[in-house]
Amino acid sequence: MSDGERRDEERNRFSARALRYARVGAGMGGVAARMASSRLIGGEGGANAAALAAALGGLKGPLMKVAQLMATVPDLLPPEYAAELQKLQADAPPMGWAFVRRRMMAELGRDWEARFAAFEHKPAAAASLGQVHRATTLDGEEVACKLQYPDMQAAVEADLAQLDLLFSLHRRMSAVIDTREIAAEIGERVREELDYRREAKHAALYAAMLQDEPRVRVPRVRAELSTGRLLTLQWLEGERILGFVDHPLAERNHLAEAMFAAWWMPFSRFGVIHGDPHLGNYTVFRAPDGAPTGINLLDYGCVRIFPPRFVAGVVELYRGLMAGDKARIVGAYETWGFKGLKREVIDILNIWAGFIYGPLMDDRVRTIADGVAPGQYGRREAFQVHKALKELGPVTVPREFVFMDRAAIGLGAVFLHLKAELNFHRLFEAAIGEFDAAAVAARQHAALAQARLL
Numbered sequence: 001m002s003d004g005e006r007r008d009e010e011r012n013r014f015s016a017r018a019l020r021y022a023r024v025g026a027g028m029g030g031v032a033a034r035m036a037s038s039r040l041i042g043g044e045g046g047a048n049a050a051a052l053a054a055a056l057g058g059l060k061g062p063l064m065k066v067a068q069l070m071a072t073v074p075d076l077l078p079p080e081y082a083a084e085l086q087k088l089q090a091d092a093p094p095m096g097w098a099f100v101r102r103r104m105m106a107e108l109g110r111d112w113e114a115r116f117a118a119f120e121h122k123p124a125a126a127a128s129l130g131q132v133h134r135a136t137t138l139d140g141e142e143v144a145c146k147l148q149y150p151d152m153q154a155a156v157e158a159d160l161a162q163l164d165l166l167f168s169l170h171r172r173m174s175a176v177i178d179t180r181e182i183a184a185e186i187g188e189r190v191r192e193e194l195d196y197r198r199e200a201k202h203a204a205l206y207a208a209m210l211q212d213e214p215r216v217r218v219p220r221v222r223a224e225l226s227t228g229r230l231l232t233l234q235w236l237e238g239e240r241i242l243g244f245v246d247h248p249l250a251e252r253n254h255l256a257e258a259m260f261a262a263w264w265m266p267f268s269r270f271g272v273i274h275g276d277p278h279l280g281n282y283t284v285f286r287a288p289d290g291a292p293t294g295i296n297l298l299d300y301g302c303v304r305i306f307p308p309r310f311v312a313g314v315v316e317l318y319r320g321l322m323a324g325d326k327a328r329i330v331g332a333y334e335t336w337g338f339k340g341l342k343r344e345v346i347d348i349l350n351i352w353a354g355f356i357y358g359p360l361m362d363d364r365v366r367t368i369a370d371g372v373a374p375g376q377y378g379r380r381e382a383f384q385v386h387k388a389l390k391e392l393g394p395v396t397v398p399r400e401f402v403f404m405d406r407a408a409i410g411l412g413a414v415f416l417h418l419k420a421e422l423n424f425h426r427l428f429e430a431a432i433g434e435f436d437a438a439a440v441a442a443r444q445h446a447a448l449a450q451a452r453l454l
Contacts, residue, residue: 094126095149100133103147107230115225119145125280129193129301134235142235143222144298152194152229160187185399189275193301196231198453202300203233205451206274209266215258215294217285236296238283244292245417251292255284256420257427258295263411264431270444271311275403276302278410279417304403305448308441309335314404315435317353318428322361329353337398345395348388355381356408359424368415368424 100121104112113119118136125132130148137143149155160183192198200221207218217236225232244255259282266272274281274297281299284292313335320328326346333341333349341349359368389395415422448454 094123094131097121100131100147103150104145104230107147107227108225127280130229135232137222137225141222143225144219144233144235145225146196146231146233148194148196148229156191156194160190181397181399182402185402188399189302189304189403195228196226197228199231199300199303200226201451201453202303205272205303205447205453206266206297206300208447208450209270209272210262210297213261213265215254216262217294217296219296219298236283236285236298238285238296241279241282241284241295241414242417244284245419247292249419249421252418253420253422255292255295256415256418256422259411259414260422260424260427260431262295262297263407264428267306267311268315268431268433268435269440270447271306271308271440272444272447273304273306273404273407274300274302275304275407276410279414282414302403304400304407305444305453306400306404308437308444310400310404311440312435312437315432318357318360318432321350321353321357336401339396342392344388344392348385348392348395351381351384351388356405359412360428361425363423363425365421365423367419367421368412 100123104119108115115138116135117138117140120134122133123131124134124144129152130146133145133147135143135145200223203218203221207220210216210218219234219236222232222234241255244252262282263274266274276299281297283296283298285294285296287293313332316328316335317332319325320332329350330341330346333346338349359366359370362370445454
């Protein structure tokens, strides 16, 4: 490429970034105005929230991903906004075939179509950072090709720069949670999601961690048909998990146990969580006799690898709560990164911890919500925490806690939809076993090395 061509390309990229900043800045300024008017003069919050969701769905990109994440953090947004933004997980508008051809050519070259026996024009799924097309390789394997939208690097920086508008507005209106660590964590995770080579390694990591778990299937990566912005995975046939909510209880419980294994086993034994447990990331596969057998785990963009000490903190808090041991509870919070905790703040944190850990401490068969209506799940506790923290001042949430909390809530939502009735206490005890942080560190190192993540 000549110097002149490089300058032209840089000008084009700068123009694209400037346009993105202008569009996002105007949009987020409008969001801030809507939120302020709704809070101060009782504006049409529901209508404004719907308009926000529509605007973000059209923008695509990381801002929509951030919106999805924010919608799952308790009390981070007004409830009507959170409800609308959660819909973006399934309703992102797709791009057309002309766009797909140009993007595939950029990733695999002009002869890209000759590298597939078939490639479906219509996307099988569309989301915030890319869309998925079903295809057939030359050796006959059915695959899913996840193709990233163009200019996502510039979009990430533009969107994350504007994210502080919403967070700072929230801090001014309701200084209960100091959101700066939350913003830092979300930014780091969203940037990671742009790297499809890293996501391919995450898939390999899960294949290693769950190799002895027959209830969870992990797709193989087709490295020769993948790049940093194109990820080609084995296509796993499956049905939407919501299609099983009216099946017999035994089947629903079996699927819930598979979900529990898919999430808690990697965390408790390797210090790894799948941080995006919404329903679109899982499908159900059946045995030859037609019985629902287990879960296909489909997406590996949002994976969080924790230091073993953090996992130890999770187990310590559980054991401290079980024993009513205040010193152990405080030690667990400090291990997580909470600092300068006063007794009153610890009592407040215990309200939320009791909600998250409640099903795990209850040694009996029960639903995850234990009689609480799905729409009210966690709201009473969130209200209590909000009310108490408002009197004590803001609490800084450690960044590692963000996705742990979000994933636990998302997993609980799956159990709610399935109306599963399980002894979550015994499942959790089996998952953590005789917990040993040193053993977690050794297993984690070996698995990361196998997946080439070290």
